[in-house]
Amino acid sequence: xxxxxxxxxxxxxxxxxxxxxxxxxxxxxxxxxxxxxxxxxxxxxxxxxxxxxxxxxxxxxxxxxxxxxxxxxxxxxxxxxxxxxxxxxxxxxxxxxxxxxxxxxxxxxxxxxx
Amino acid sequence: xxxxxxxxxxxxxxxxxxxxxxxxxxxxxxxxxxxxxxxxxxxxxxxxxxxxxxxxxxxxxxxxxxxxxxxxxxxxxxxxxxxxxxxxxxxxxxxxxxxxxxxxxxxxxxxxxxx
Numbered sequence: 001x002x003x004x005x006x007x008x009x010x011x012x013x014x015x016x017x018x019x020x021x022x023x024x025x026x027x028x029x030x031x032x033x034x035x036x037x038x039x040x041x042x043x044x045x046x047x048x049x050x051x052x053x054x055x056x057x058x059x060x061x062x063x064x065x066x067x068x069x070x071x072x073x074x075x076x077x078x079x080x081x082x083x084x085x086x087x088x089x090x091x092x093x094x095x096x097x098x099x100x101x102x103x104x105x106x107x108x109x110x111x112x113x114x
Numbered sequence: 115x116x117x118x119x120x121x122x123x124x125x126x127x128x129x130x131x132x133x134x135x136x137x138x139x140x141x142x143x144x145x146x147x148x149x150x151x152x153x154x155x156x157x158x159x160x161x162x163x164x165x166x167x168x169x170x171x172x173x174x175x176x177x178x179x180x181x182x183x184x185x186x187x188x189x190x191x192x193x194x195x196x197x198x199x200x201x202x203x204x205x206x207x208x209x210x211x212x213x214x215x216x217x218x219x220x221x222x223x224x225x226x227x228x229x
Contacts, residue, residue, distance in 0.1 A: 002158060002160070040123070040221060040222075042118070042205075042218075042220055042221045043205070045216055056216070088157065090159065092159070101147050101164065102149075103161075105158060105159035105160075106158070107156060107157045107158045108157045108158075110157075
């Protein structure tokens with residue numbers, strides 16, 4: 001247990017649906033990340049939030065919309081997705097500064113777009 | 115730009131054997147961190163071991179150790195006395211010391227420990 005919780009664990013959605021992924025941590029992490037993990041490919045960084053401010057958007061299509069309302073919660077809003085967006089979506093958090101560089105990951109949401 | 119390469123998509127060894135997973139990386143940085151993460155079937159990505167590039171001594175964590183060759187840009191993971199619970203995907207990752215702490219990931223190696 002890493003202290004980072006993602007819900008739901010599994011999600012099946014149609015291409016016209018709107019859904020949201022949730023990530024929650026109470027470890028005092030001040031940086032949070034969304035990653036996309038597809039089979040046989042390196043993890044792809046999607047978004048970075050430092051102190052609740054979005055600092056990175058790695059050319060992610062606008063059908064993915066992140067939200068960080070407070071330091072404990074991170075959302076990924078999904079709408080009009082494509083089948084190729086099916087993947088495991090991982091949330092991670094870390095404390096910036098100091099010598100502790102470890103990122104703590106949630107168990108991911110397995111997303112299937114039909 | 116930094117890249118991380120794991121050349122072994124899958125490996126399989128008998129329980130109690132020693133196995134070495136390969137990782138090479140490309141960077142022009144002199145100070146950075148390297149990591150090995152483990153992702154078991156539960157999907158939780160867990161840190162296995164960490165190495166600071168400025169440290170010459172190879173990091174060790176119980177049965178896990180690394181062979182860090184900075185000049186060769188190589189960072190292999192050795193698992194001694196392998197156990198069934200070591201079955202997982204293993205990912206090598208790179209991070210610049212001065213950055214927004216973005217991790218650059220390899221594609222992973224699937225390790226299967228056979229009874």
